[in-house]
Amino acid sequence: MALTFQVTFDAADPRALGDFWCRVLGYVREEPPGGFVTWEEALTAWGLPEERWNDKNAVRDPDGAGPRIFIQKVPEPKAAKNRMHLDVNVSDGLSGAERIAQVRAEAERVVALGASVVGExxxxxxxxxxxxxPEGNEFCLQ
Structure with a gap:
């Protein structure tokens, strides 16, 4: 039996962080449950107050290959270095100068989406x- 897993992030703004990771990874926001056209419709039907609509978010790989990312709102800010991080492979099959150029180009794209560079x-x-x-979680482009 193959096990599945999801990656969970704590965040101040789950919707914005989910949008960021969708743009970085080519993911999509998880669809609302059956019978609902939008998440707002579902949350209203469930009686969840509007101020809680951004408490959780989930994004997924549209091809089903990558793990689901679940993002939950927490009250405290990030305080220390991650004990775990994502490595995003953007240069598969490349080597040498071509690989470095690809990683740098992807870093520029991701910075334009809201990331910040720690270092090469x-x-x-x-x-x-x-x-x-955008919430300070470290990740690597390789």
Whole structure:
């Protein structure tokens, strides 16, 4: 039996963070449950007050290959370095200068979406760029 998993983020703004990761990964927001056209319609029908509509968000790979990302609202800000992070492979099949150029180009795109660069890293022949998403969560482009 194959196990499945999701990646969960704590966030101040689950909708905005989900939108960011959709644009980075090519993901889509999870569809509302059956019988509802929009999430707002579902949340209203369930009696959830509008101020709580941004408490949770989920995004997914439209092809079903990548894990679901669940984002939950928390009251406290991020306080320390992640103990776990995402490595996003943007240079599969490339090597040398071509690989480095691809990673740098993707970093520029992701920064335009709201990420910030921590630094470029080279170790044991590998190259990657460490970034932070809009809520400060570290991730790497390789």
């Amino acid at each position: 890293m080279t170790e044991l022949g590998e190259f990657w760029i460490v970034l932070r998403d």
